[in-house]
Amino acid sequence: MMKLTFLMILAMFIAPLSSASDQLPIEIHDRVVLQPDSDKKVALTLDACSGKFDDDLIEYLIRHQIPATIFATKKWLLKNPQGVSIIKAHLDLFDVEDHGEKHIPAIIGTDRKVYGISGEPDIIHLRREVIEGARAVEKATGIAPHWYRAATAEYDPLAIEEIDKLGYKIAGFSVNADAGATSKKITIEKRLAHVKAGDVIIAHMNKPASDTAEGLAVGLDYLTKAGFVFVRLDQVELKVINKKTH
Template identity: 70%
Template sequence: MMRVPGQWRWRTSTGAAGSLAFGVLIGLFFGPASLAAPMQADPAVEIHDRIADDAPDAKRVALTLDACSGKFDDDLIEFLIRNHIPATLFATKKWLDKNPYGVSVIKSHLDLFEVEDHGENHIPAVIGAGRKVYGIPGEPDIIHLRREVLGGAHAIEQTIGVPPHWYRAATAEYDSQATQEIEKLGYKIAGFSINADAGATLKQAAIEDRLKHVKGGDVIIAHMNKPAGDSAEGLSVGLIQLLKKGYVFVRLDQVDLKVIPGTGR
């Protein structure tokens, strides 16, 4: 690393003892990082997006709900139907296969919901043997990533009847090799800006609190696969508040997204 010769230049200005201590300190900080650098050359990042090209006072918000694996959150989807709130649903093949009733409800409300690709088996978009995100193993190679993306897309087209155009990987983290490959396959990557339920782990009050911070142009992520959690309860209150404040909900097939500067890619 270039930092190694650089740190010794400090010798002339800080004195021998000081520079040695400083050098050791710098070595402790940068040495291990330098050694580890080749293995971390392509780190996973969480991509943060907002709705593109909205004026600052535009009150458009996109609600996205992930269906990773698990069950169908009937209460949440019925709440959206009752209140005519459109949403973009990111479903895996795994979830579609296991939830025929949920699929039938969604299919009979395609005026409100669009279904997009969350992969075949909910595998994070990081490539390399032994890599994991939140403890979930990633893909061993690019061939497996392609299968995850295309297998999920195929399942949606077969089940819902409409091909997806957006992709959100399991855990919403990506390394740059995966990002490039997903885009090469023709899919736009859907990040988010408001994490409303932290994987359906938050309690109702915390979800409501997060939704109080929504601004125009935000992309909300929450989950529709854990009915035992508080997502339906928290979103029901929080989304009604947003409607009362005059926010309008849009789906991702109606807008484009842009990466928030300083985050993601």
Template identity: 65%
Template sequence: MKYPGTRPLFAVMLGLCSSLAMAQEKPVEIHTRLVQQAGADKKVALTLDACSGKFDDDLIEFLIRNRIPATIFATKKWLDSNPYGISVIKAHLDLFDVEDHGENHIPAVIGAGRKVYGIPGQPDLLHLQREVSEGAKAITRMIGVTPRWYRGATAEYDAQAVSEINRMGYKIAGFSLNADAGATLRKAAIIEKVKRLKSGDVIIAHMNKPASDSAEGLSSALINSLKQGFIFVRLDQVDMEQIPDRRLR
């Protein structure tokens, strides 16, 4: 006997399977490089995440002294806590492009209970939309620029989040060389990482942990890169292309 309003068993099972598949979908890093153009060899991009925490004055002052441009991915949380850092960045917008890292540094994975590196993701699509849009509004209000790129917390994404971020009009900023592993590496390890730099690479590092070795390690590594003829550019000056998933150098 079929009761009005009941769903066929196969439809219920299909919904359960879809939910399970979404829950089990493994987030992925998006790896990107600069689109290479004729005569543009040895161009690379330095990107610095400002997740939460403090302002790495040593690192930013090094970049200013050596005229090395960088793209900064800042959260609203970081901006709210670092007015001095904002003033330094705003005084050097010829060097620094500021882009969206979200409102509260919540990973771009959707579903109750989902985590990346132990950090809870977004419970639903509406929360993801808020994370992206409120982060962008904070940058426009405090820095005076309109972000076009988005990098989620942990730099990992699920397919639904990628689709929604793109629909909202943002390009996702991946990377091809992880220089400081979330500001956890020591100076020597950072230098060794950046020695592997190749034309078109997008470096990810951090500027929110001044007690780490990031400033000291990057300072040495980037000077060596300049001596090798590498030219640093900001993401608002170039296009990027996604590269196949692989083990990062």
């Protein structure tokens, strides 16, 4: 009885300590590797989580010939055939990469949540999320993806290892332009006004009712006039600048 009580007390102290340090999701911040002679490269990345197709945003990019990398889920690709056909007609501008099958964060534990979305039950499900997402992108565009960005862009260390083993490079970001398509137009404009060479901008193309297209249009006009050159992730490498835990 005495022993059991002692072990129980010990477990109460140890368990929270080990789970807290092992299970904090990591947000990866990275930047484009710049060549000395072309130091004004920036990458625009757009997530297509679930939801709809922001045609105002994609039309703006086509009209201004601004390349972007789209991270699409299988869920989004199946729901938006018209959007997919527009993207497919402009694969010179758009690189489509893997955002997973069902938009589940790369954290293990269904009791754990990132921005209100539950994690995976186990590593097998994580593997499926990555592989089925990649298959869906290849089926829709004819091009196999090489980059992965998990739902919410948060990862467990174990998930990072697994995604790497599957052969995918993880795409982080350095400028959060629209906070999951929740930011106001003026906020998005201000964030883009602070972009520097090498930045990887993240925004969303799945919420047409948001201010994202309007805010990006002003911000991207400014960046183009300032001489920035937009690159896609299939044309560059990224380097990790820091890993932030939540």
